[in-house]
Amino acid sequence: MSELAPFQPQVPAQQEDATSDxxxxxxxxxxxxxxxxxxxxxxxxxxxxxxxxxxxxxxxxxxxxxxxxxxxxxxxxxxxxxxxxxxxxxxxxxxxxxxxxxxxxxxxxxxxxxxxxxxxxxxxxxxxxxxxxxxxxxxxxxxxxxxxxxxxxxxxxxxxxxxxxxxxxxxxGTSKGFQSFLGALHDAVQMANAAHNRQGKLAGVSTGLVDMDRMLGGLHESDLLILAGRPSMGKTSLATNIAFNVAKSWKEGQKEDGTQGTVDGGVVGFFSLEMSSAQLAQRILSEAAEIPSELIRKGDLTEQEFQKYLRAAGELERCPLYIDDTPALPIGQVAARARRLKRSPRGLDLLIIDYLQLLRGSANNRDNRVNEISEITQGLKAIAKELNIPVIALSQLSRQVENREDKRPQLSDLRESGSIEQDADVVMFVYRGEYYKEREKPGEENLEAMTKWQQDMEALHGKAEVIIGKQRHGPIGTVELSFEGRFTRFGNLAKPWQGDDDRGF
The missing domain is CATH 1.10.860.10 (DNAb Helicase; Chain A)
Structure with missing residues (x-):
C-alpha cells in the first residue's frame, strides 16, 4: 500500500517512498x-x-x-x-x-x-x-x-x-488502571511490616522530631505536605531542620525486597526559591555546629568556634542533601529536575519546596493567580505520586491572621487558592506565641501589666507549635516543639509526663 503523510500536525508532510532519504x-x-x-x-x-x-x-x-x-x-x-x-x-x-x-x-x-x-x-x-x-x-x-x-x-x-x-x-506514561484488592492488600501489609520493623514504629521517613513523628507516623510516600506560616514563624527553619535530620540519618543497604537502596533516613532534594544555596547551607551549619547564625554572618567567631564550624562542615559533606536555588522555577521544571535526581544512583526520598508561591505555572495560567496556584499544587501532588516520595511544600498565609486576637492560623488562612487545602494530604501551620507576645510589651510604668507580660514570655520562651489542621490518614492536633532562635533550630520538647513508650496520641 502507499504510505501517506504523517498525522501529527506539527510534523511537516514528507514524501516517503523508496527513493526518500x-x-x-x-x-x-x-x-x-x-x-x-x-x-x-x-x-x-x-x-x-x-x-x-x-x-x-x-x-x-x-x-x-x-x-x-x-x-x-x-x-x-x-x-x-x-x-x-x-x-x-x-x-x-x-x-x-x-x-x-x-x-x-x-x-x-x-x-x-x-x-x-x-x-x-x-x-x-x-x-x-x-x-x-x-x-x-x-x-x-x-x-x-x-x-x-x-x-x-x-x-x-x-x-x-x-x-x-x-x-x-x-x-x-500509561495508565496503571485497576489493581486487584489482593495486590493492594499485599502493599498494605508490606507498609505495616515496614512500620513494625522500623525504629520508632513509623510507616514513613522520620523527621527527627519525636512528637511530630508520633502524630504523622513519619513522612509517607506519595503524600503532599503543606507547611504554612506567617513571616518570621520559622517555617524555613523547620523545613531545613527536617531536611538535615533526614539526610543525616541516611543509610544505604539491602531492602526487604532484596534490592539496594535507602534503609534509613533519606536522600533529600531542596528547592530554595527564596534563599541562595549558601544561605541555606549556613542555616544548617549553624544548627549542626551550635553557633549562632548572626555570628557566622558577621565572621565574629573565636578560633575554637571556627574549628568547630569546620568540623561540622566536614561531617555534613557526607549528607545526601541537594539544593537547587534557581528562582521562579516553573512547576514543569521542578518535576523534570526531581525526576533526574530520582534516576541518579542514590535516588530521591524527600522533596522540599521553599516556597510554593514562588513557583510558576504554565504560561496559560499566569494571568489567573488562583488557577496558577491550583496547577502548581496539582503538579506537586503528581510529583509525589509519580516518584513515590513525600513532598513538603512551604506556603505563605494571608494577613487576616494578624487581625484576629488569637493569631493561631487555620485552614481558611491559606493564601490565594482553596486547591492548596484540597490537594494536600497534610496541612501544618508553624506558630510561635513568643513572637507575638514580644510585640505586646507594656510600658515600664505599668508594673502589673509588665509582671504579667514577663510571666507570659517566660511560659512561651523557646517554644513553638506545629498545628496539624488537616491529615487525610491520621489525627489533627497540635505538636509542641522547642525553638532555639540563635541556631534557627526546632527540637523535641521534653515533657516530664511522657515515658519512653508514650505514643503521644
Missing part, C-alpha cells in the same frame, strides 16, 4: 497499525485493553487514525463494529478509497494474526508516536533558536523547551 522518514510501523485495527474489528473487547495506550493522534497513517476514532466511538455506544458494519460509515474517510475502500476493511479484519498480541502492537504504535513528537519538538527548538528574535533570550527558549519536554513526558 532514510534520515527524513519519520518512525512508524504501518503493519502494527493494521494488526491493531484488525484485532479491534475482530474482537471489540480489544479496545478496552489498549485505550489507555493509544489515541487517534498516535497513528501515523491518517486513514488508520480516522478508522480507529470511528471504531472507538461506535464501540463506546455499545454498537457491534466490524468490517461489515463500519463500511457504510467509513466511505467518507479521505484516502480510504485509494486503499481499496470496503475491501481494505475486510483485509484488515482477516489479516489480524492474534488479538492477544494487540497490547504489544498498541505499545509499539504509542512509542513510535512519541519518537515522532520528539523529532517535531527538536525541529521546533531548532527553528526558534535560528529565528534570532530580540524579544526572546536563549534562557527563555531553554525554559520553553524544557516545559514542552515535560508535557510530552507527562503524557507519555
Amino acid at each position: 532514510p534520515a527524513t522518514i519519520l518512525p512508524h510501523n504501518i503493519e502494527a497499525e493494521q494488526q491493531l485495527l484488525g484485532a479491534i474489528l475482530t474482537s471489540n473487547d480489544v479496545l478496552d485493553r489498549v485505550d489507555d495506550l493509544v489515541s487517534p493522534s498516535h497513528f501515523h497513517d491518517p486513514v488508520h487514525a480516522a478508522l480507529f476514532e470511528m471504531a472507538a466511538a461506535r464501540i463506546a455506544k455499545g454498537l457491534q463494529t466490524d468490517a461489515t458494519t463500519l463500511k457504510s460509515f467509513a466511505s467518507d474517510i479521505t484516502g480510504l478509497a485509494d486503499l481499496g475502500g470496503a475491501e481494505y476493511l475486510v483485509k484488515l479484519q482477516l489479516s489480524a494474526i492474534a488479538t492477544s498480541a494487540a497490547r504489544d502492537y498498541a505499545q509499539l504504535i504509542h512509542d513510535l508516536a512519541l519518537r515522532r513528537e520528539l523529532i517535531a519538538l527538536g525541529a521546533r527548538v531548532s527553528d526558534r533558536a535560528r529565528a534570532m528574535r530580540d524579544a526572546v533570550n536563549p534562557d527563555e527558549q531553554i525554559v520553553e523547551a524544557e516545559q514542552e519536554l515535560f508535557q510530552l513526558a507527562s503524557t507519555g
Whole structure:
C-alpha cells in the first residue's frame, strides 16, 4: 500500500517512498497499525485493553487514525463494529478509497494474526508516536533558536523547551488502571511490616522530631505536605531542620525486597526559591555546629568556634542533601529536575519546596493567580505520586491572621487558592506565641501589666507549635516543639509526663 503523510500536525508532510532519504522518514510501523485495527474489528473487547495506550493522534497513517476514532466511538455506544458494519460509515474517510475502500476493511479484519498480541502492537504504535513528537519538538527548538528574535533570550527558549519536554513526558506514561484488592492488600501489609520493623514504629521517613513523628507516623510516600506560616514563624527553619535530620540519618543497604537502596533516613532534594544555596547551607551549619547564625554572618567567631564550624562542615559533606536555588522555577521544571535526581544512583526520598508561591505555572495560567496556584499544587501532588516520595511544600498565609486576637492560623488562612487545602494530604501551620507576645510589651510604668507580660514570655520562651489542621490518614492536633532562635533550630520538647513508650496520641 502507499504510505501517506504523517498525522501529527506539527510534523511537516514528507514524501516517503523508496527513493526518500532514510534520515527524513519519520518512525512508524504501518503493519502494527493494521494488526491493531484488525484485532479491534475482530474482537471489540480489544479496545478496552489498549485505550489507555493509544489515541487517534498516535497513528501515523491518517486513514488508520480516522478508522480507529470511528471504531472507538461506535464501540463506546455499545454498537457491534466490524468490517461489515463500519463500511457504510467509513466511505467518507479521505484516502480510504485509494486503499481499496470496503475491501481494505475486510483485509484488515482477516489479516489480524492474534488479538492477544494487540497490547504489544498498541505499545509499539504509542512509542513510535512519541519518537515522532520528539523529532517535531527538536525541529521546533531548532527553528526558534535560528529565528534570532530580540524579544526572546536563549534562557527563555531553554525554559520553553524544557516545559514542552515535560508535557510530552507527562503524557507519555500509561495508565496503571485497576489493581486487584489482593495486590493492594499485599502493599498494605508490606507498609505495616515496614512500620513494625522500623525504629520508632513509623510507616514513613522520620523527621527527627519525636512528637511530630508520633502524630504523622513519619513522612509517607506519595503524600503532599503543606507547611504554612506567617513571616518570621520559622517555617524555613523547620523545613531545613527536617531536611538535615533526614539526610543525616541516611543509610544505604539491602531492602526487604532484596534490592539496594535507602534503609534509613533519606536522600533529600531542596528547592530554595527564596534563599541562595549558601544561605541555606549556613542555616544548617549553624544548627549542626551550635553557633549562632548572626555570628557566622558577621565572621565574629573565636578560633575554637571556627574549628568547630569546620568540623561540622566536614561531617555534613557526607549528607545526601541537594539544593537547587534557581528562582521562579516553573512547576514543569521542578518535576523534570526531581525526576533526574530520582534516576541518579542514590535516588530521591524527600522533596522540599521553599516556597510554593514562588513557583510558576504554565504560561496559560499566569494571568489567573488562583488557577496558577491550583496547577502548581496539582503538579506537586503528581510529583509525589509519580516518584513515590513525600513532598513538603512551604506556603505563605494571608494577613487576616494578624487581625484576629488569637493569631493561631487555620485552614481558611491559606493564601490565594482553596486547591492548596484540597490537594494536600497534610496541612501544618508553624506558630510561635513568643513572637507575638514580644510585640505586646507594656510600658515600664505599668508594673502589673509588665509582671504579667514577663510571666507570659517566660511560659512561651523557646517554644513553638506545629498545628496539624488537616491529615487525610491520621489525627489533627497540635505538636509542641522547642525553638532555639540563635541556631534557627526546632527540637523535641521534653515533657516530664511522657515515658519512653508514650505514643503521644
